[in-house]
Amino acid sequence: MDRVSREFGEVEVKDVDGRPRRLKESWAERTCVLVFVRQFG
Amino acid sequence: MRPHLPEIRRLGADLAIIGSGDPASAKAFQEDLEIRDVPVFSDEPRRAYELAGFCRGLLPLLRPRAVGNYLRAFFSGHRAGRKQGDALQQGGVLVVRRDGGLLFRFASRASGDHPDAASILEALRAGEEPRICGIPSEGDKPRRVRRL
Numbered sequence: 001m002d003r004v005s006r007e008f009g010e011v012e013v014k015d016v017d018g019r020p021r022r023l024k025e026s027w028a029e030r031t032c033v034l035v036f037v038r039q040f041g
Numbered sequence: 042m043r044p045h046l047p048e049i050r051r052l053g054a055d056l057a058i059i060g061s062g063d064p065a066s067a068k069a070f071q072e073d074l075e076i077r078d079v080p081v082f083s084d085e086p087r088r089a090y091e092l093a094g095f096c097r098g099l100l101p102l103l104r105p106r107a108v109g110n111y112l113r114a115f116f117s118g119h120r121a122g123r124k125q126g127d128a129l130q131q132g133g134v135l136v137v138r139r140d141g142g143l144l145f146r147f148a149s150r151a152s153g154d155h156p157d158a159a160s161i162l163e164a165l166r167a168g169e170e171p172r173i174c175g176i177p178s179e180g181d182k183p184r185r186v187r188r189l
Contacts, residue, residue: 002143008092009141013059013082016068021082023059023089027137031054031144033161034135035042036090038152039126040062040070040081 043076045158052165054136061087066125087130095148096131110153136164144168 009024026032042049042056049056057080060067064083071081084090090097134156136145145164147156 002146003141004135004137004143005092008089011084011089011092013084013089014064014067015083016064016071016081018064023082024141026055026057026080026082027139027141029139031136031138031165033042033049033054033056033165034137035056035058036093036095036132036134037058037060037126038130038132038149039128040060040066 042158042161043074045162046079048162049165052162054165057082059084059089060125061085061090061127061130062125070125085126087127090130090132093133093135093146093148095133096150097127097129099129106151106154110151114153134161136161 009022011023012020013023015021023034026034046056058070058076059082060070061084062070063085067081067083071077071079087097131149131152131154133148134145135143135147138144144167145156145161147160149155
């Protein structure tokens with residue numbers, strides 16, 4: 001099975017309040033559907 | 042994807058949205074769509090997009106399929122608001138298990154490309170079996186993106 005890379009999991013993103021989060025937190029507790037949108041508008 | 046959120050959660054998964062705009066844009070997006078229970082993240086450097094191998098450039102905007110997608114959205118009543126993020130960056134969908142296993146991958150090749158929600162739900166139901174759609178994944182290697 002393909003896996004996401006460790007580097008991908010360590011990518012820092014910001015939540016809606018500007019707080020830094022690691023992408024891997026998204027699937028830490030359960031499977032996550034990550035939807036990458038082009039823009040927010 | 043929003044209509045399918047209850048089913049996604051019933052299958053034991055969750056949904057998160059990542060965009061290339063700033064956190065303020067992410068917050069406005071979350072509020073406008075009334076999805077406060079869905080995490081929305083900002084990846085302004087687009088590092089996650091790059092590592093996921095999602096396309097960036099002019100060509101995805103100019104493909105005939107993109108034009109068709111625009112027209113279909115326009116005549117459906119969708120109007121583009123002020124863009125919040127990198128207009129040249131295409132998106133996609135990843136379904137990632139707790140152990141980092143990739144159950145599903147879709148990379149948009151043209152603006153307006155979206156995976157079939159049924160495919161995502163099928164991947165969640167299948168659980169252990171990976172299903173890769175769109176541009177094939179090369180494992181951990183990000184695809185080289187040809188910049189125009």
